Amino acid sequence: MTSSPPSEFRRSLIALSILNFFLADARDGLGPFLDGFLATRGWEPFTLGVIATIGGVLAMLTTPVFGALVDASPYKRTLIILPVTFVTMMALWTLASPNGLSVFGGQSATAIVGAVIGPALMGLTLGLVGEARFSRQVSRNEFWNHTGNVASLAAIYAGTLLFGLHGVVGLMLFAALATIAATLAIEPKLIDHQVARGLVHHEEAEVPSGFSVLAGSKGLILLSLVLMIFHFGNAPISRLIAQAFSIQLGTPFRTTAITTGVSQLSMIGMALMAPWLIGRFGLAAIFVVALAALPIRGAIAGTFSSFAFIFPVQILDGVGAGLIGIVTPIAAERILSGSGRFNVGLAAVMTVQGIGASLSNVIAGWLTDLGGYGLAYWVHGSVALVALALFVWGRHDIAPRMPSSAAAADWPPRSAEETPA
Structure with a gap:
């Protein structure tokens, strides 16, 4: 980081x-509301699954490219501002005219462009606060992101009651403008672009492709596989809940606001607790808790159909997905510490996990058509047991106890057993 006044x-x-507070609403366009909005307009679960799958595959294919772009670019703020602007435009198009072209075309374009935001935000964060403070700052980012989600959901709930669809449009525009303003308020000279790519000592390093980084590290490969399996199980459950109760209650935006809001409140709690939990129990233990939450979540959702049971189901989403969202970049930063390949490596991990999330949407739609929502909940919840077993087997490589900058000189990094604690 550049020397500057405190x-x-x-x-x-x-x-x-x-930025994290408003980005919660601005980075995904319609986000969790899309399924409920389209389900009340006659779109079938399988078709909605296909839409999500197409978007996921496109994002998966482009994310490593964007990771390399973030590593190389000194314009990380711009790599947040431009996608936010585009994603908002596509969401407004879908709301104004929810036909095949706007839904498939708009959501596909959103997936491609929006895929740059995650790597850009992680790179900006690492470059701003440095390696030593990165773990705590990731938790803070997640806290403000989920707090922003809750505020957005509450605002959308109230806005649709008072102004209908026009309230949603107004809130989306406000969130986009606030995100852009906050991004511009970050002092660019404070972002150390060498540190932002994980090059701690500013050595010159050739940045390879995302998959060559992935292939060079056992820890990164195992982390990617665990996350791929976890997200295959987790990704469709909230979507299916939004579809089922939006149709049942006939209020897609308000119903989705409640179900997603419970999850986000739980994630806020996890973000507040995560730094202490990681410091007290270690990164590996937090992975275990996060992965174990999903099978319980699927069992509850698959057994009970009353709306009241969305509360424990979505609280467990906060525990599982909330903690996974925090520990993933921390684990990647530890594995890749000193390599100069943090953003492209993290992007490769996100790509592989995207395979699981993308495939799950079509499978979930097929299972729902085959045996109802309950069958889909049981199957996708149970999948996480495989991820948990794989993590326990490879935990020393996936979640090293501390980063080792010395490993950068001998890529790939040594395993946890060979690295000083």
Whole structure:
């Protein structure tokens, strides 16, 4: 990080928090509301699964390219601002005219462009706070992101009651503008672009493709496989819940606001607790808790059909997906510490996990058509047991106890047993 007055650094950290708060609403367009919105307009679960799968595959294919772009680019703020603007435009198009072209075309374009936001935000964060503070700052980012989600959901719930669809449009525009303003408020000279790519000592390093980084590290491969299996199980459950109760209650935006809001409140709690939990029990233990939450979640959702049971189901989503969202970049940063390949490596992990998430949507739609929502919940929840077993087997490589910058000189990094604790 560049030497600068502490006041500038504090202002940039505040701007980063505000960015994460509003990005919760601005990065995904319609996000969790899409399925409920389209389901009430006659779209079938299988078709909605195909839409999600197409978007996931496109994002999966482009994410490694964007990871390499973030590693190489000194314009990380721009790589957040432009996608947010485009994603908002596509979401407004879908709301205005929910036909085949706007839904398939708009969501596909959103998936491609939106895939750059995650790597850009992680790179900006690492470059701003440095390696030593990265773990704690990731938790703070997640706290403000989920807090922003809850605020957005509450605002959409109230906005649709008062103004209908026009309220949703107004809130989307406001969130996009606020995200852009907060991004611009981060002082660019404070972002160390060498640190942002995980090159701690500023050595010159050739940045390879995402998959060559992936192939060079056992820990990164195992992390990717665990996340692929977990997201295969987890990704469709909230979508299916939104579909089922939106149709049952006839209020897609308000129903989705409630179900997603419970999950986000749980994630806020996890973000607040994560730094202490990681420090007290270690990164591996938090992975175990997160992975174990999904089978329980699927069993509850598959057994009970009353709306009241969405509360424990979505609380467990906060425990599982919430903690996974925090520990994933921390684990990747530890594995890749000193390599100069953090963003492209993390992007490769996100790509592989995207395979699981993308395939799950079509499978979930087929299972729902075959045996109802309950069957889909049971199958996808149970899949996480495989991810848990794989993690327990490879935990020393997936979740090393501390980063070792010395490993950068001898790529790939040594395993946890060979690295000093």
